[in-house]
Amino acid sequence: MTDFCKEEIHAVEETFPGCSVYLCDFHREQAWDRWMVKKENDVSDKKEKVLCRLRRVA
Numbered sequence: 001m002t003d004f005c006k007e008e009i010h011a012v013e014e015t016f017p018g019c020s021v022y023l024c025d026f027h028r029e030q031a032w033d034r035w036m037v038k039k040e041n042d043v044s045d046k047k048e049k050v051l052c053r054l055r056r057v058a
Helices: 006-015 025-037 044-057
Strands: none
Touching: 025 044
16 A cells, blocks of 8 residues: 555556555545646536545545
């Protein structure tokens, strides 16, 4: 289990070939929140609806 860091994920996958890397819930939500507040993603005004749907998928 890791946070959303591409370098860390890559290091885990290289060290443990064939493993499954999972993002912890806190860091997954944090990454979603950071993505949703960016204006270019155009979802900041729909944040709660988008967050609800993302949680259902997870």
